[in-house]
Amino acid sequence: xxxxxxxxxxxxxxxxxxxxxxxxxxxxxxxxxxxxxxxxxxxxxxxxxxxxxxxxxxxxxxxxxxxxxxxxxxxxxxxxxxxxxxxxxxxxxxxxxxxxxxxxxxxxxxxxxxxxxxxxxxxxxxxxxxxxxxxxxxxxxxxxxxxxxxxxxxxxxxxxxxxxxxxxxxxxxxxxxxxxxxxxxxxxxxxxxxxxxxxxxxxxxxxxxxxxxxxxxxxxxxxxxxxxxxxxxxxxxxxxxxxxxxxxxxxxxxxxxxxx
Numbered sequence: 001x002x003x004x005x006x007x008x009x010x011x012x013x014x015x016x017x018x019x020x021x022x023x024x025x026x027x028x029x030x031x032x033x034x035x036x037x038x039x040x041x042x043x044x045x046x047x048x049x050x051x052x053x054x055x056x057x058x059x060x061x062x063x064x065x066x067x068x069x070x071x072x073x074x075x076x077x078x079x080x081x082x083x084x085x086x087x088x089x090x091x092x093x094x095x096x097x098x099x100x101x102x103x104x105x106x107x108x109x110x111x112x113x114x115x116x117x118x119x120x121x122x123x124x125x126x127x128x129x130x131x132x133x134x135x136x137x138x139x140x141x142x143x144x145x146x147x148x149x150x151x152x153x154x155x156x157x158x159x160x161x162x163x164x165x166x167x168x169x170x171x172x173x174x175x176x177x178x179x180x181x182x183x184x185x186x187x188x189x190x191x192x193x194x195x196x197x198x199x200x201x202x203x204x205x206x207x208x209x210x211x212x213x214x215x216x217x218x219x220x221x222x223x224x225x226x227x228x229x230x231x232x233x234x235x236x237x238x239x240x241x242x243x244x245x246x247x248x249x250x251x252x253x254x255x256x257x258x259x260x
Contacts, residue, residue, distance in 0.1 A: 005078055005082065005083075008074075008078060009075065009078050009079060012071045012074045012075050012078065013071075013075060015067065015071045016067075016068060016071035016072055016075060019064050019067035019068040019071060020064070020068045020214075022060055022061075022064035022068075023061060023064030023065045023068050023167075024064075024207050024211075026057055026060060026061040026064065027061070027200070027203055027204055027207060028204065028207075029057070030057070030061070030200055031200055031201065031204045031251070031254070032204075032250060032251070032253075032254035033254070034057075035197070035254075036254055036255055036257070037259075038050075040259075043185075046182055047182055047183065047185055050179060050182050050183075051179055051182060051183040054175065054179055055179060058172060058175055061167065062167050062168060062172050065163065065164045065167040065168065066164065066167075066168070068160065068164070069160055069161065069164040072156075072157065072160055073157070076153065076157060080150060080153060085147070085149065085150065086100075086144075086146060086150050087144065087145040087146060087147065087150065088145055088146070088147040089145055091145075093144075093145060095143040095144050095145060096144045096145055096146070098143065098144070099139060099140055099143055099144030099146065099154070100144075100154070102136070102139070102158075103154045103157050103158045103161070104157070104158075104161055106136065106158045106161070106162070107158070107161045107162045107165045110162050111162075111165070111170075113128075114198075114199075114202065120198075122201075122248075126244060129244075130237060130240065130241055130244075133155065133236075133237050133240050134233065134234065134237040136155065136158065137151055137155055137233035137236050137237060138233045140154055140155070140233070141232065141233055148216070148232050149216045149217055151232065151233065151236060152212070152213040152216030152219070152236060153213055153214075153216055155209075155213050155236065155240075156210050156212075156213030156214055156216075159206040159207075159209065159210045159213070160210060162202075162206065163202075163203045163206055163207065163210070166199040166200075166202060166203050167203070170195060170196070170199045171195075171196050171199050171200055171203075174192040174193075174195050174196040175196055177189065177192055178192055178193060178196065201251075204247060204251075205243075205244050205247045207247075208243035208244070208246055208247050209239060209240040209243035209244065211243075212239050212240075212243060213236075219239075
C-alpha cells in the first residue's frame with residue numbers, strides 16, 4: 001500500500017482539481033454572471049432560455065460538487081489518516097476522532113443555524129460565522145491535537161461538506177421546481193427561489209477560504225510556528241475573514257458589470 005499510495009494520491013489530486021474547477025467555476029458563473037443577467041431578462045426570455053440552459057449547467061455543477069467532495073475525502077484518508085499527520089503527536093487520540101466526527105457533522109448545525117431569522121442578514125452571518133470558525137479551529141488544535149496543516153484541511157472539509165450538502169439537498173431540489181415553473185409559465189415559489197439563491201451565496205463565500213485550506217501545505221505563515229492551541233487558529237480565522245471580504249467585493253463588482 002505504501003508503494004501505491006503516491007500514485008493514488010496523484011490520481012485523486014488530478015480528479016479533485018478537475019472536479020473542483022468544474023464545480024467552483026459554475027458556482028461563480030451562477031452568482032457573478034447569471035444572477036445579474038437574470039434580473040435583466042423578461043419572463044418570455046427566461047421561459048425560452050432557462051429550461052434549456054440551467055439543467056445543463058446544473059448537471060455539471062452538482063456532479064462536480066459530488067466528485068470534488070468524494071476525491072477530497074479520499075485524499076484526506078490517504079494523506080492525513082494513512083500518512084499519520086492528523087495530529088502533531090502522530091497519535092490518533094479520542095479527541096482527534098471526536099473532531100473528525102465534528103468536521104463531517106457540522107453541516108447539520110450549519111443547516112439549522114442559517115434557517116434562523118436572525119442569521120438571514122449577511123453581515124450578521126459574517127460575524128457569527130467568524131466566531132464559529134474561530135471556535136471550531138481552536139477545538140481542532142486544543143481537543144484534537146491537530147497541527148497547522150491538519151487544522152486547515154479539516155476546516156476545508158467542513159466547508160466542502162456543507163457546500164456539497166447545499167448543492168444536492170437544498171439548491172438542486174429547489175432549482176428543479178423553479179425551472180419546471182418557468183417552463184410552464186407559472187411563478188415559482190418565492191421561498192424556493194430565496195432558498196436556492198441564499199445557499200448558493202453561502203457556497204460562494206465558503207469557496208474562497210476553502211481554496212486557502214486546500215493549499216495549506218504551501219501556506220506555512222508566521223502564526224503556524226506558534227503553539228497551535230494558542231495562536232495559529234486565529235491566523236486561520238483571519239484568512240477566512242479576508243476571503244469573505246474579497247467575496248463581498250466580487251459581488252459588488254458583479255453588479256456593476258454591464259453588457260454591450
